[in-house]
Amino acid sequence: MMNDSILIAREKRFEYITELSKTYPSIIVLKANTPGPDKNRYSSFFLIDQFNRIIESKFQFDFKTLKKGFDGPYYVYAFSTILSKDTKLELIDIENTNMLGRLIDIDLYINAKMISRSNFEIDLRGCMICNHSAIDCMRNKRHSVEEILNHIDARILYYLNLSIGPIIKSAMYDELNLDDKFGLVTPTSSGSHTDMDYAIMIKSIDILNPYFLDMFELGFKFEDEKILFQKARIIGINAERDMLNNSNGINTYKGLIYILGFVLLALGYIVKHNKPFDSIFSRIKDLSKDVLNDFKNDINSAGVNAYKNYQIKGIRGEVHDGLPTVQNALNYFEKLDSSNPINFHHILLYFIMHSQDTILLKRSKTLDRYLQIKAMSKQVDPYNEKDIKDFTAYCIKNHISFGGSADLFIVFQFLNKIKLFLK
Numbered sequence: 001m002m003n004d005s006i007l008i009a010r011e012k013r014f015e016y017i018t019e020l021s022k023t024y025p026s027i028i029v030l031k032a033n034t035p036g037p038d039k040n041r042y043s044s045f046f047l048i049d050q051f052n053r054i055i056e057s058k059f060q061f062d063f064k065t066l067k068k069g070f071d072g073p074y075y076v077y078a079f080s081t082i083l084s085k086d087t088k089l090e091l092i093d094i095e096n097t098n099m100l101g102r103l104i105d106i107d108l109y110i111n112a113k114m115i116s117r118s119n120f121e122i123d124l125r126g127c128m129i130c131n132h133s134a135i136d137c138m139r140n141k142r143h144s145v146e147e148i149l150n151h152i153d154a155r156i157l158y159y160l161n162l163s164i165g166p167i168i169k170s171a172m173y174d175e176l177n178l179d180d181k182f183g184l185v186t187p188t189s190s191g192s193h194t195d196m197d198y199a200i201m202i203k204s205i206d207i208l209n210p211y212f213l214d215m216f217e218l219g220f221k222f223e224d225e226k227i228l229f230q231k232a233r234i235i236g237i238n239a240e241r242d243m244l245n246n247s248n249g250i251n252t253y254k255g256l257i258y259i260l261g262f263v264l265l266a267l268g269y270i271v272k273h274n275k276p277f278d279s280i281f282s283r284i285k286d287l288s289k290d291v292l293n294d295f296k297n298d299i300n301s302a303g304v305n306a307y308k309n310y311q312i313k314g315i316r317g318e319v320h321d322g323l324p325t326v327q328n329a330l331n332y333f334e335k336l337d338s339s340n341p342i343n344f345h346h347i348l349l350y351f352i353m354h355s356q357d358t359i360l361l362k363r364s365k366t367l368d369r370y371l372q373i374k375a376m377s378k379q380v381d382p383y384n385e386k387d388i389k390d391f392t393a394y395c396i397k398n399h400i401s402f403g404g405s406a407d408l409f410i411v412f413q414f415l416n417k418i419k420l421f422l423k
Contacts, residue, residue: 003037009071016067017076021112024063024078028091029107030055031074033128034152036145039072042274043152047104048075049422054094055106083108088115092122100159102128103152128152157220160271161213163421168212168260171414172205172253175406178344180388182352182377183395184406191392192363192401195250204243204252211239215261219268225287228265236261255315255359256407262288262319263411267418277419285322292320306358310367314358315404325355329412338416346382348402348409353377357404364400373400 017027030051032044048066052075063078088108095101102125108115117124127137129151137143176185176198183192190197214235222228239257244250266283269275275283294316295307306312318325329350336343352360353374364370376394381387395401 003070005070006037006039009069012069013067013071013074017109018112020076020078021109024080025111026079026081026083026087027109028055028059028061028077028079028087029074029105029109030077031105031107032072033103033105034072035148039070040068041149042272043103043149043156044072045274046156046271047100048073050100051094051098051104051106053423054098058090058094082110085110085115085119088117089120092117092120095125099162100155102126103155128155157217160220161217164216164267164418165209165213167417167421168209168414169205171410171417172256174341174344174413175348175410176201176205178341178348180392181348182392183399183401184403189396192396192399196247196252200247200250201252203246207242207246208239208253208257211235211242211257212260212264215264216268219265220272221268223269228287232261232265253407255404256410259315259319259323259407259411260414263323263414271422277422280415281322281327284319288316288319288322291316302358302362306356306361310361312356312358312361314356314361315407317356318408323411325351326408326412326415328354329408330415338413342383344409345388347412348405349377349380349382351405351408351412352402355405355408357402359401359403360405 017029020027030048032047034041034044055075055077059077061077062080065076067074067076091106091108095104095106125134126132127134129143129148130137132142177187179186179188181191185191185193185196185198185201187198215232218228218231218235222231236257240254243252243254262284263280265287266280269283270277270280292313295304303314303316306314313320329347332350333347338347360373361367361370364373376391380391
C-alpha cells in the first residue's frame with residue numbers, strides 16, 4: 001500500500017499545476033521514476049538535474065521552480081503561451097533517446113490537461129528492466145523495489161563512467177598539451193625528462209583512465225573505509241604496474257594516481273549521497289586522515305625523504321588537508337575561464353608558487369635552491385611569451401621540473417569540468 005504522505009504530495013502537485021495553469025497555460029513537469037517509499041534518494045535529484053539542462057537548452061520558458069516533497073523532487077517549467085501539442089513528441093523523444101530517459105518522466109500540461117502518449121496513439125512506456133509494459137509489471141509485481149533500484153543505480157553508474165572518463169582525459173590533456181611548460185613534457189619537447197616524450201604520456205593516459213574510473217565506482221558503491229582502502233590500494237597498485245610496464249619502467253603519473261584516486265573516491269561518494277559539490281574536500285580529508293603515517297615508515301621515496309629532511313609534506317599533506325591549494329586556486333581563479341588555454345600558464349604557475357612540490361625539491365637538491373626556483377617562478381608573466389620561453393629554457397638547462405604542480409593542475413582542471421557536468 002502506498003504511503004499516505006506520498007499520495008498527499010501527489011495531490012498537492014496536481015493542485016499546484018492546476019493553480020499555476022491559471023497564469024501559465026502551458027507547463028512541463030520533470031520528475032524521476034523512483035519506486036519504493038523513499039522518493040528523495042540521490043538518484044531522483046541526480047536525474048532531474050541532468051535532464052533540467054536538456055529542458056533548459058531546448059525550451060524558452062517564462063518561469064521555473066524546483067519543488068520537493070514526499071513524492072520526490074520535480075522541476076516545473078511554465079510558459080505564458082500555449083505550446084503545440086506536438087511539444088509532447090519532443091519530450092517523448094528525450095525520454096526515448098537519452099540513455100537515462102527511461103528513468104524519468106517529462107509531462108506536458110496545456111490548460112491544466114495532461115497531454116499523454118495516447119494522444120498520439122503511441123504505446124505506453126515499457127518496463128525499464130524487461131520487455132513487458134511498465135503498467136503490466138507493476139500490476140503483477142514482476143520486480144521487487146530493490147531490483148528496480150539496483151537497476152537504476154547500475155544505469156546511472158554506467159552513464160557516469162561514460163561521462164567522467166572523457167573529463168579525466170580532457171584534464172590530463174589540458175596539462176600535457178600546454179607548450180612551453182617549464183621543463184615538463186609537451187607535444188614538442190621532453191623538457192627536463194630525457195626518459196619521457198609526448199607519445200609515452202599519451203599511452204599512459206589511455207592505460208590509466210580505466211583505473212581512475214574504477215576508483216570512482218569504488219567510491220560510489222562502498223562506504224566501509226576498511227573495504228574501501230583495501231580495494232583502492234589494489235586498484236592503485238595495478239594502475240602503477242600497468243603504467244610502468246607500458247612505459248619501460250618510467251614513472252609518468254604515479255603522483256596523479258595517488259591524488260586523483262582520492263578525488264575520485266570522494267566524488268563517487270558525494271554523487272551517491274547527493275552531497276553538495278564542495279563537500280568533496282571534506283570527504284577527501286576524511287578518507288586521507290591516516291596518510292601521514294607513511295612518514296613513519298622506512299620508505300625510500302622523494303615524498304617521504306622531503307618530509308624527513310625538511311618537514312615538507314607534499315602530495316600527502318595536500319590530500320590530508322583536503323586539497324587546500326586546489327581549493328584556494330578554485331577560489332582565486334573563479335572568474336577566470338579555466339577552459340581557455342590562454343590562461344593555462346597562469347594556473348600552472350599558481351601551483352608552482354603555492355604548492356609543496358617534492359619533485360621540484362628532488363631536482364633542486366637543496367632547500368635553498370628549491371626556494372630560489374619558486375621565487376623565480378613568481379617573476380614570470382604568464383601572458384608574456386618571452387618570459388615563458390626564458391623560464392622554460394632555464395628549467396630544461398638546469399634539469400628542473402614541476403611534476404607535483406602539474407598533477408595539481410590536472411586535479412584543478414578536472415574539478416572545474418566535473419562541477420559543470422554535475423551542476
